[in-house]
Amino acid sequence: MxxxxxxxxxxxxxxxxxxxxxxxxxxxxxxxxxxxxxxxxxxxxxxxxxxxxxxxxxxxxxxxEVRSLPLDEVIGEVIDLQLDKSGISLLEVREEHVFSRTGIARGHHIFAQANSLAVAVIDDVIALTASADIRYLRPVRLGEKCVAKALVKRNSRGNAKVEVLTTVGSELVFEGQFLIHHTKTQEKRS
Amino acid sequence: MxxxxxxxxxxxxxxxxxxxxxxxxxxxxxxxxxxxxxxxxxxxxxxxxxxxxxxxxxxxxxxxEVRSLPLDEVIGEVIDLQLDKSGISLLEVREEHVFSRTGIARGHHIFAQANSLAVAVIDDVIALTASADIRYLRPVRLGEKCVAKALVKRNSRGNAKVEVLTTVGSELVFEGQFLIHHTKTQEKRS
DNA sequence: CTACTTTTAGTACCTGGTAATAAGAATGGC
DNA sequence: GCCATTCTTATTACCAGGTACTAAAAGTAG
Missing domain, CATH: 1.10.10.10 (Winged helix-like DNA-binding domain superfamily/Winged helix DNA-binding domain)
Known part of the structure; x- marks a missing residue:
């Protein structure tokens, strides 16, 4: 050239x-x-x-693209949803969620439930997980029911902090702090 | 923790x-x-x-995901295709290909024609552009017809080098050397 | 020729590592 | 408790691919 x-x-x-x-x-x-x-x-x-x-x-x-989940793709069943406040979802661990040998749920399914709920609880058209600080406290087994509870800790313009605690029975099995980026509109679903 | x-x-x-x-x-x-x-x-x-x-x-x-183009998504009209050898496609520059004010085609449409042809000419199920070395020689205007000619220069296992020359009339307007990664099968279309 | 623009080079520093070496701390077996 | 082993931590040298700054050299236009 x-x-x-x-x-x-x-x-x-x-x-x-x-x-x-x-x-x-x-x-x-x-x-x-x-x-x-x-x-x-x-x-x-x-x-x-x-x-x-x-x-x-x-x-x-x-x-x-991976992280952006519409409401109808929340992992698990949405039990309760108070937009910009809190939410609850239920995931029953099935065969496809577990390692074939151990009967233990693969971590990313547990994460997915929490993450999708954290995103869903934000009242905005577009909400994405920017970062997460998570902890697994106990393996979850085939057949167990995970109840994820999301609480919006802070929601400033464009950024929200959502805590998700997942329990089996009364035992805490997973906790996460999710930073959610969203567009700054306040109406996702009328 | x-x-x-x-x-x-x-x-x-x-x-x-x-x-x-x-x-x-x-x-x-x-x-x-x-x-x-x-x-x-x-x-x-x-x-x-x-x-x-x-x-x-x-x-x-x-x-x-952006670069992988099936044959039916080659940009322009495929005139001739000799798999693993050569190919020719024709793109007529229309309104949607140009900057609104100048009547000049946006570079990436010209590139897309060449790139998609370079990929299409490789006889393999999956072929992706790994890199390209390209040159624009002359702006292309609304209404002009770009004839892209691809020539497979080398095709070893997994890698192919394809040269694409694009002309308007007899004038060379674009040239590119594309390195195409492909899976090593030799039958894409029977 | 002169003023201005562009190009080139060099230096100091940054980030986020790899690789190698070695000392300190922790652990487990006897 | 002692000793061997494993793990953890720290240090040094180096790497890649820059940014920021300064200044000299080269190119260009009036």
């Missing part, structure tokens, strides 16, 4: 990175026959984030 | 990272009340990659 005038190079560079988002500044520099410093200046000028930031954004995008 | 015996910590740590893939070793160390070195030893032992590797994998997963 021949060297381009700056304006043309900026244009081509933006396209190049857009279509090769895994590319390093060094690779771009080789491609356009300029120094790495020039590439970085160009990227700044174009407002294109560095490779690691781009990867992070793409990774987040990848997770968004 | 109380300190856990190693076996229990390994188990919990695996779950924690799985469900919080954006978490740093430092955060994990705080969470489990152990040193960062211990977390790293644990991660190694569990075979869990470092944060940046995880992000990269997730980002790649994010792109996979």
């Amino acid at each position: 021949e060297r381009l005038p700056k304006r043309e190079r900026l244009k081509q560079l933006a396209i190049h990175i857009q279509e090769n988002p895994f590319v390093t500044d060094e690779d771009v520099a080789h491609h356009f026959h300029v120094s790495i410093q020039t590439v970085r200046l160009d990227r700044m000028e174009l407002g294109i984030p560095e490779l690691r930031e781009r990867l992070k954004t793409m990774a987040e995008r990848s997770l968004d | 109380e300190r856990l015996p190693k076996r229990e910590r390994l188990k919990q740590l695996a779950i924690h990272i799985q469900e919080n893939p954006f978490v740093t070793d430092e955060d994990v160390a705080h969470h489990f009340h152990v040193s960062i070195q211990t977390v790293r030893l644990d991660r190694m032992e569990l075979g869990i990659p470092e944060l940046r590797e995880r992000l990269k994998t997730m980002a790649e997963r994010s792109l996979d």
Whole structure:
């Protein structure tokens, strides 16, 4: 590739990175026959984030689809729902939830119940789990009934903190603190 | 969180990272009340990659879905297709392909035509673009007809290199070298 | 030629690691 | 209790892929 005038190079560079988002500044520099410093200046000028930031954004995008659950996809049965306040759901552990040998429920099913309830309890069209701090206290077995109780601890604009406690009988088996990002509208279901 | 015996910590740590893939070793160390070195030893032992590797994998997963195009979603009209050899497609630039003011086609439509043809020309059930080295030579305008010609330059097991040249009339407007990953089967369409 | 713009290079620092080494602490068996 | 083993922690050197800043060199236009 021949060297381009700056304006043309900026244009081509933006396209190049857009279509090769895994590319390093060094690779771009080789491609356009300029120094790495020039590439970085160009990227700044174009407002294109560095490779690691781009990867992070793409990774987040990848997770968004997994985590965004409409109400009708809450894991378990919704027993009670007080939007922006609290909720309760029930999950009976069945064959497909457990490791085949041990009869112990796989952690991610327990998490899924809690996570989906945490999202569902937020009164907004779009609500996503941004982060979670969770704890498993006891294995859950085939046939046991998990009662997840969600409590909205805090709900500022765009961010909500939801605590979910899951019990079997009176015994606590799982607890989680979920940070939920949501759009700032206050009406999800009329 | 109380300190856990190693076996229990390994188990919990695996779950924690799985469900919080954006978490740093430092955060994990705080969470489990152990040193960062211990977390790293644990991660190694569990075979869990470092944060940046995880992000990269997730980002790649994010792109996979975008890039995988079945034949019936090739952008433009397939004129000729010699599997594992060559292909030709035609794209007429319409209103929805252009910037509203300038009548110039947005680059990514041109790319999409080429990319989808490059993927389609590979005789395999699953073929994905791994990387591309492309060049726009001339803007393409509303109403112009882009003829993309793909030529398979090399096709070893799992990897193929496909060159795509796009012309308007006899004028070259775009060229690209695509590296296509594919599963190693040799029969996509019987 | 001169003023301005662009490019290049170098330095210091950042983040989030890996790898290797070694000492300290904890644990279990005799 | 002692000793061997395992686990934990810390330190050092290094890596990759940057940002931020400074300054000199090169290029461009009037």
